[in-house]
Amino acid sequence: MSWQLRAGLLVIPLVGSLIAGCSIPGHEAKPPAVPGSPGTTAPSARLTQPTESGASGQPPGQVTPAPPGRPVTPPAGAPEPASPPLPRPVAVGTGANPRVTPIPDPVWASMQGKSWTPGCVPRQRLRYLTVNYWGFDGYRYRGELVVAAAVAADAAAILSDLYAQRYPIRQMVLPDAFGANPKGIGADDYAQMAADNTSAFNCRYVVGREAQHVLSLHALGRAIDVNTWENPYVAPTGRYPDTWYLDHRPTASPAVLVAGDPAVRAFTRRGWTWGGTWTEKDWQHFQH
Numbered sequence: 001m002s003w004q005l006r007a008g009l010l011v012i013p014l015v016g017s018l019i020a021g022c023s024i025p026g027h028e029a030k031p032p033a034v035p036g037s038p039g040t041t042a043p044s045a046r047l048t049q050p051t052e053s054g055a056s057g058q059p060p061g062q063v064t065p066a067p068p069g070r071p072v073t074p075p076a077g078a079p080e081p082a083s084p085p086l087p088r089p090v091a092v093g094t095g096a097n098p099r100v101t102p103i104p105d106p107v108w109a110s111m112q113g114k115s116w117t118p119g120c121v122p123r124q125r126l127r128y129l130t131v132n133y134w135g136f137d138g139y140r141y142r143g144e145l146v147v148a149a150a151v152a153a154d155a156a157a158i159l160s161d162l163y164a165q166r167y168p169i170r171q172m173v174l175p176d177a178f179g180a181n182p183k184g185i186g187a188d189d190y191a192q193m194a195a196d197n198t199s200a201f202n203c204r205y206v207v208g209r210e211a212q213h214v215l216s217l218h219a220l221g222r223a224i225d226v227n228t229w230e231n232p233y234v235a236p237t238g239r240y241p242d243t244w245y246l247d248h249r250p251t252a253s254p255a256v257l258v259a260g261d262p263a264v265r266a267f268t269r270r271g272w273t274w275g276g277t278w279t280e281k282d283w284q285h286f287q288h
């Protein structure tokens with residue numbers, strides 16, 4: 001969750017309203033509704049979404065109760081996020097089917113006062129990426145990310161690789177669904193980490209360094225956090241969002257990112273840096 005912009009760019013003046021306190025908030029997610037979120041994962045929707053050719057093993061045209069992908073079984077003793085995933089749209093089309101567009105008006109409106117505030121990177125330098133992914137339940141969903149225009153094509157290719165690898169992702173909704181960060185600018189990163197949300201742009205300070213106003217590369221849309229629950233962040237001020245997966249890594253969970261994994265290589269072979277190589281581990285974090 002963390003890496004900061006380097007020298008000179010680290011600190012931006014931001015209007016009033018910053019909370020000086022540095023206490024660590026709770027880890028509860030804020031699950032309520034995602035305004036404008038299209039579709040749900042209701043069983044009827046799940047059963048009718050397209051499946052990969054032959055993946056279900058069922059005769060053509062027959063509705064199958066089994067997921068087309070392989071569900072994730074948590075390692076023995078592993079805690080789960082306190083809240084289930086938010087409503088997730090089902091997949092669109094076949095394969096990863098990535099699509100990069102300017103930020104649509106409704107999305108832009110939902111970002112205001114949360115992942116975007118005045119003074120942050122202009123809308124024109126951001127893009128809206130939608131892409132299919134494999135959920136932990138073995139079903140296909142449609143994820144959404146806001147990223148820098150400069151890395152949007154890269155991000156689409158990386159997420160397409162993860163799809164092809166069948167790398168599971170718990171959920172991929174915009175961080176605005178978790179409300180505003182009570183500790184400073186940005187959407188509530190503590191809440192979305194605790195909810196295991198995969199996300200990118202969030203104009204916020206580095207977790208644990210809010211009082212110093214140290215901006216994260218997420219503030220430029222040049223960083224992506226992946227499966228935050230299984231891939232925690234070790235900050236000088238604490239370990240987020242939970243410690244179990246720090247004390248039990250690597251584990252058998254396919255969501256845990258390990259050096260040399262195809263999922264990690266999908267990023268690094270395109271020149272992205274992985275926080276799992278840093279002294280202060282940020283296992284969930286990739287940046288470019």
Ligand SMILES: [Zn+2]
Nearest residue numbers: 001002225285
């Ligand atoms: Zn990060």
